[in-house]
Amino acid sequence: MTRKPTKETLPALPGSSLLKPGFLVPLLAFVVAFPWVFQRSTFQNTAILVLLYAFLGQAWNILGGYAGQVSFGHAVFFGIGAYTSSLLLINTGLNPWLGMLVGAAVAATVAAVIGIPAFRLTGHFFLMATVGFGEIIRTLFVNLPEVTRGAQGVFLPLLESSIKNLMFRQSNTGYYYIILVMTVALFAGTAWLERSKLGYYFKAIKEDWEAAEALGVNATRYKFIALAISAALTAMGGTFYAQWVLYLDPYSTMPLMVSVQIALVAILGGVGTVMGPFLGAALLLPVSEVIRVAVGGGGRGISPMIYGLAIILISVWQPNGIMGWVQARERRAPQDQTGGAEP
Amino acid sequence: MLSIIDLRVNYGKVRAIQGASLRVEAGQLVSIVGSNGAGKSTILQAISGLVPVSGGEIWFDGERLDRLPAHEIVRRGIAHxxxxxxxxxRLTVLENLELGAYARQYTRREFDRVLEEVCTMFPILKKRARQKAGTLSGGEQQMLAIARGLMLRPRLLMLDEPSLGLMPSRVSQIFETLSQIKRRDLTIVLVEQNVQESLELADYAYVLQTGRVVLEGPGDVLLQQDMIRQAYLGM
Structure with a gap:
C-alpha cells in the first residue's frame, strides 16, 4: 500500500509552526549552546532533567498520546531500565550502552506480559491497572534484596569519564549532550511516526478501535507494539538516569510520582503531538526545581501540589495542552482550506 | 455468497438476534429494514466480527466467518x-482512505489507481484530501465513509444507515451514489430506516422485528405489502 499520492493531485498539508525551521533551528541552536551560556550546575542539572523528562514524556506519548492507552505506570519501565543496566554493570561489567539495550528489551518483555491482562481493559480501568502493576513491581523490587539490593539501593561503580562508559565525573556537560542527542533522535523519530503507517494505525485505534478493527487493523497487536516501544524507550531513559545519578533505590526511582510526572509533561504539553512533551517538560521541570532549591526538603509536598494544579488547569482550560492552544491560534490565522458546514 | 443460518446474538441477558436466517447472492443489493432495536445493525456487526455470535453460523463464499476476528474478516473482502x-x-480525508485500504497489500500503483477510482466517484473528497475528516459536513463525511469502504475493493459492502442524520437533499445524493455502486455489480447489504428508498433500490429485502425475520421478498414486492405500508410508510 502506498501513502503519498503526487503533490499535484492534492492540496498542501497544513503543519504546526513549531515543526517548521523558523522555530526548530533557533531552538536547536539554543539547546546546543546552553551549557556554554549557562555554566552553573543548577542550570545544567535542570536542563538535563528537562531533556530527560521530554524524552520520557515522548516515550509515554507514543502509547498514551498516539495510541490512546493512558498509563500511570511508566516508572516501572524507567526502573527496569535503570536497574538492568546498573546490575549488569556491577555484576558482569557489561558496558552501560549495551546494558541500556538489554534494559529496553527486558522492559518491552515485561510490558508485553503486563499488556496481556491490562489490554482487556479500556479507558480509566486500563489506567488503574497500570497504577496497580506499577505498585506491585515496585514492591517486588523492595522485597527482592538478593536481586535488586532492596531498600538499601544500588551504588554504581565509578568508571573512567567517557562517552563509551556513559559516565562523566567532572561535569554535567557530557550528560547534557548525550540526553540532548537521545531526545532529538526520539523527537525526530516521533515526527516520522506521526506521518507513518504505524502512526495512522495508532491514531485510528485511539479514535475508535472498533472502527479500526472493522478496517482490518489488528488493534490488540498495535496496542502491544505501542506499549513495547514506549516501555523500551522509557527504560533507555532509566539507564541514562542511573548513569547520571549513580544511585538507585525503588523509592526514588519507581514511585507513582515519577509515573505521574512522565505522563504529565506530555499531557501538559499536548498529547499526540511531537512538540508537546518538550513544551510540558520545559514548563514543569524548572518550576519543580526552583521550588526544590528554594524550599529544600521541607517543600517536598509542593511539587505534587503543583502537578495537581497543573492537571486541574489543563482539564478546565485547555484539555489539549499547550499544543492545543498553539494549534487553536494557528487555526485562527487565515487559511485557504474551507470545510462544508451543512449537516 | 453470504449465508446466515439461525443467527443468535446476545448482549448479556438481552437477546438481540433470535435465530435470523438470511441469504445474499453475488451482485445483489439486499436491504434489511426494521424499526429501532430490531437488530439490523447487530446483524452487520456479527458478520464483521464486531460482536460475538451466541449461536448459528455465518458463511461467506464457503468459509465460516463467525469464528474469525474482525480484522481477519475484512481480509476476506467484506467492508463495513x-x-x-x-x-x-482527527485524521485527514486521505489518511482515512489509506486506512480503508489497510487490509489490501496494494502496490503504490494499485493504491493510486483505487484512490483515483474512488475520487472519481466522490470528487469532493479529492478537494478535501488534506482536510481533517471531522471538519467535513455530514454528507461529505458519509461519502468519505462509503469511499473508505470502497478502498478495500470489497466483494461485499455493508452499509449501516448511510442516510441517518442527513438533510433531504443529501439523502437523495447518498441513494444516487448507492445506485451507482449497485450498477458496478458489487454485492451490497444495506441497513436503512428510510424504507421506501431502501426497498426501491433492493433486489431482495428482509424485515426484522425484535431480532427475527418476519418478512422477506423482492424489494418491489415488499413495498406493496400492507404490513410494510402501514408499519413503515404510514399508509
Missing amino acids: VPEGRALFG
Missing part, C-alpha cells in the same frame, strides 16, 4: 460502513 460513519475525525 458502520452507523454514525466511524470516521477518524
Whole structure:
C-alpha cells in the first residue's frame, strides 16, 4: 500500500509552526549552546532533567498520546531500565550502552506480559491497572534484596569519564549532550511516526478501535507494539538516569510520582503531538526545581501540589495542552482550506 | 455468497438476534429494514466480527466467518460502513482512505489507481484530501465513509444507515451514489430506516422485528405489502 499520492493531485498539508525551521533551528541552536551560556550546575542539572523528562514524556506519548492507552505506570519501565543496566554493570561489567539495550528489551518483555491482562481493559480501568502493576513491581523490587539490593539501593561503580562508559565525573556537560542527542533522535523519530503507517494505525485505534478493527487493523497487536516501544524507550531513559545519578533505590526511582510526572509533561504539553512533551517538560521541570532549591526538603509536598494544579488547569482550560492552544491560534490565522458546514 | 443460518446474538441477558436466517447472492443489493432495536445493525456487526455470535453460523463464499476476528474478516473482502460513519475525525480525508485500504497489500500503483477510482466517484473528497475528516459536513463525511469502504475493493459492502442524520437533499445524493455502486455489480447489504428508498433500490429485502425475520421478498414486492405500508410508510 502506498501513502503519498503526487503533490499535484492534492492540496498542501497544513503543519504546526513549531515543526517548521523558523522555530526548530533557533531552538536547536539554543539547546546546543546552553551549557556554554549557562555554566552553573543548577542550570545544567535542570536542563538535563528537562531533556530527560521530554524524552520520557515522548516515550509515554507514543502509547498514551498516539495510541490512546493512558498509563500511570511508566516508572516501572524507567526502573527496569535503570536497574538492568546498573546490575549488569556491577555484576558482569557489561558496558552501560549495551546494558541500556538489554534494559529496553527486558522492559518491552515485561510490558508485553503486563499488556496481556491490562489490554482487556479500556479507558480509566486500563489506567488503574497500570497504577496497580506499577505498585506491585515496585514492591517486588523492595522485597527482592538478593536481586535488586532492596531498600538499601544500588551504588554504581565509578568508571573512567567517557562517552563509551556513559559516565562523566567532572561535569554535567557530557550528560547534557548525550540526553540532548537521545531526545532529538526520539523527537525526530516521533515526527516520522506521526506521518507513518504505524502512526495512522495508532491514531485510528485511539479514535475508535472498533472502527479500526472493522478496517482490518489488528488493534490488540498495535496496542502491544505501542506499549513495547514506549516501555523500551522509557527504560533507555532509566539507564541514562542511573548513569547520571549513580544511585538507585525503588523509592526514588519507581514511585507513582515519577509515573505521574512522565505522563504529565506530555499531557501538559499536548498529547499526540511531537512538540508537546518538550513544551510540558520545559514548563514543569524548572518550576519543580526552583521550588526544590528554594524550599529544600521541607517543600517536598509542593511539587505534587503543583502537578495537581497543573492537571486541574489543563482539564478546565485547555484539555489539549499547550499544543492545543498553539494549534487553536494557528487555526485562527487565515487559511485557504474551507470545510462544508451543512449537516 | 453470504449465508446466515439461525443467527443468535446476545448482549448479556438481552437477546438481540433470535435465530435470523438470511441469504445474499453475488451482485445483489439486499436491504434489511426494521424499526429501532430490531437488530439490523447487530446483524452487520456479527458478520464483521464486531460482536460475538451466541449461536448459528455465518458463511461467506464457503468459509465460516463467525469464528474469525474482525480484522481477519475484512481480509476476506467484506467492508463495513458502520452507523454514525466511524470516521477518524482527527485524521485527514486521505489518511482515512489509506486506512480503508489497510487490509489490501496494494502496490503504490494499485493504491493510486483505487484512490483515483474512488475520487472519481466522490470528487469532493479529492478537494478535501488534506482536510481533517471531522471538519467535513455530514454528507461529505458519509461519502468519505462509503469511499473508505470502497478502498478495500470489497466483494461485499455493508452499509449501516448511510442516510441517518442527513438533510433531504443529501439523502437523495447518498441513494444516487448507492445506485451507482449497485450498477458496478458489487454485492451490497444495506441497513436503512428510510424504507421506501431502501426497498426501491433492493433486489431482495428482509424485515426484522425484535431480532427475527418476519418478512422477506423482492424489494418491489415488499413495498406493496400492507404490513410494510402501514408499519413503515404510514399508509
